[in-house]
Amino acid sequence: MASGRRQYPFHLIEPKWQQCWDKLEAFRAWNPGETPPAGHPFSLRHKSTKPEQLPKYYILDMFPYPSGAGLHVGHPEGYTATDILARYNRSKGKHVLHPMGWDAFGLPAEQYAIKTGQHPRKTTEANVATFKRQIQALGFSYDWSREVDTTDPEYFRWTQWIFLKLYNSWFNPETKRAEPIDTLKYPSELSADQSPEGDARRRAFRDNRRLAYVTEAPVWWCEQLGTVLANEEVVDGKSEVGGFPVMRKPMRQWMLRITAYADRLLEDLNCIDWSHSLKEMQRNWIGRSEGAQVDFTLQGHSEKVRVFTTRPDTLFGATYLVLAPEHRLVEQITIPSQRSAVEAYKTAVSKKSDLERTELAKEKSGVPTGAFAINPVTGNAIPIWIADYVLISYGTGAIMAVPGHDTRDFEFATLFNLPVLQVVQPTGTQEWRGFVDDGFAVNSANAQLSLDGLPTQEAKSKITTWLETQGFGKKMVNFKLRDWLFSRQRYWGEPFPIVWKRDAEGNLFHEALPESALPLLPPILDDYKPTPDGQPPLARARDWVQLPDGATRETNSMPQWAGSCWYYLRYLDPRNANEFCSPAAESYWMGTTAPDSGKPTPGVDLYVGGTEHAVLHLLYARFWHKVLFDLGCISTREPFYKLVNQGLILGEDGQKMSKSRGNVINPDIVLDEYGADAFRLYEMFMGPLEMTKPWNTKGVEGVYRFLGRVWRLFVDEQSETDYEQNSTAEPARALEFFDSIRLHAGIQDVQPAADQLKALHACIKKVTEDLDNMRFNTAISALMIFINEALAWQTRPVSILKDFLTLLQPFAPHLCEELWKRLEMGGAQMAESAVTSMGYMAWPGFNPELLVEDTIEIPVQVNGKLRDVVKVPATATAAEIEAVAQSSEKVQQFLAGKTIKKVIVVQRKLVNIAAA
């Protein structure tokens, strides 16, 4: 630990500049139509250019949930990367939008409320204050005037407004987009229905097609948390939060029809710049699979069993059917002698915990129903079983089993001695039994149809066409993606702007509140627990729930995802009281009217956050975005054009940081010891942004020393020593002594020497290229190389130092502002007036001519092994280089007694002599 003396007085520098930026609103982004004040650094840089005439750069962090524990070192990793790029782009002349806010609804504040009775608002406010303090201490260039908080009524009124949009829309399969619910036409028999129930039927028709709809479905209920959880919030049969047991329970729930967008969510991945693996995760989650549905007639029943298969080409090999135990036909078709066995099996399955049911190496189980179906191509009667390896929630909840060519079916058939037929011939020499890949169809012919000899793909399309013409089935696409369970039984979330009423017949129905009723605030409670009969906490507020006209309010609330689904849009126009966002702000920042728009970047230019949101948040936000796009509220199809995941930061022991391991690094302590600039620099120097990497406090010391060397390049050693001694003696006057530190005597306003220019321009080139590719670690190493060289200079030209500070500024903004200021003042006393921000200094360009060397060193290899390095003029021709290389003494030694077969000369790079 670097105890004692500081490398440089960061403790005086950093707060000073943070206050200065804050006072100036230095990093405020201006919406179209706004005019920055004349003295603002933006105006100084861009003169009379209107903000909206500049190319925009929208750079976004995943906003944090402000937990009571405060920031950990993982948060600032992404934030530092985006801040560096925000500052870099500002310096390059872009108009940068870089906002921050709080995803502040959520369980911890509510559970704290249950324990202590403290209103979650209080807890939330305290946590937000801590987070904000910690984030601001890092000197990030956020536009704090755009700060949003999902729990602010002025924010969540628009979350509720978007919900109303979803509620009041349906997905038109013909146009493949969302449309207002009024455009949904009733079928003629419904519109003609004059009966008393007509209205109710029409209502039901609409309600079943809304993008937000109600269903009575078994959901994951967690007793301890007192709420239902979404599928994805249940991990290994336990709640993701807290690890409590969960059970299935039928409840009335709100759902969002994300499945309608499955195809578009998949398709549009092709037009955004996300990592391959992230796109794959989304593709897997959506899980599109193409195949066919096939109807099997039942012996002795008029009903048919519909199955979904991706391998219709194997239909001749289907030797039995399997229904999910919950399938609706099971009841009907089970023969009396099998009834008790079937019932017993169903009970056993329903009793199984979901952990057991999804157990990996579990042995297959099932029972026959005694019923038979007819294979439409062979005409054979095949038995119908039930088994829990078939899921009710996927496809049609029923499968045709082809044990010859499906691993699961093969396992099942082996266990129960069911017939296994070969219908696919492998291309190689593999065993056909259990062969699941593409091959050639065999044993697949009847009087009307033959697939024999066809490759799998052709066989699939041939039989699908045949099935369709015969009326036995058709092409079908299935998705793993399920509709989004959108209600929670919680207090600390957005209430639904929905009321429930009864019609004349006594049927319960729901109705949306008008937009004018927003925001709908949650009621004041003194107990935040669910009611004893399992009603959500909101149900405790009788007066709130019960409306004067007899209607009752919906008592569910929205999940935490809701607020984070659209916050990037609210940042664009966060104080707008009339709209969720003005069209002018939206079209400018989301890129549709950017002035440099040869190709406008659609959406957020760069979004950085953790992989933990790879599917859920990113899929939900894309879904909402598309709905808003369809309804004409916004102008882009996708919200986030480029997305990068930062890697995890591990503890010093290489383990994941956790309280229980005691390896958590507290940023406050690091900041105290080394300052914000060193902290930022270290987070970026550790390695590539996207990699997982361990924390190492010694490494912080390394970059801290580097900043100390930067400081010493600029300041006079004696005056620094004086400052140290004086401020130790009289700490109260530290600032005064600090201001009288003089510049280094070598700093002069002179023409730089050639080697100085070369060092600078090599650095400019490397840092620029690295920032363009988000290679922060190597950019920092280039800055270090420059400093190592510059420290040896007697004369330190001001122009060189200024350019260097401009390069370092995105990484270590506080130190750079301070040194810049001192250069500007020429060593005079620091003045409070005329503060500007370096953040707007133009990024230096590099001159490649300055980097040209007169003589270059060329490695010479013999048979691929390095034998010598020769110096040649940079202008040497290949022949000249070859001559020099061959005449080298060392090379001669290795050529002795050998014949040269070939000489490879790579201009300016290398010579390799092949000899034998």
Add this chain to the structure above:
RNA sequence: GCCGGUGUGGCGAAAUGGCAGACGCACAGGACUUAAAAUCCUGGGGCCUUAAAAAGCCGUGUGGGUUCAAGUCCCACCACCGGCACCA
């Protein structure tokens, strides 16, 4: 099992098919100091030799291949990390 990613010194890492290990940490030696800290300078892949060196050989998870030349490209494996997981 499937999908994606990663394997390079004691450690974090760097390298458009062209001198492997930039930069930093740790370590060692030296300067400054009464001494220490801080700072500055120098040296560090391994092996084999040697008083020290030079020279030589070997080295990017393993085994093959392409090439004048492979950390980088191709094939087959192994290990670790992340995601999904009876999705028909």
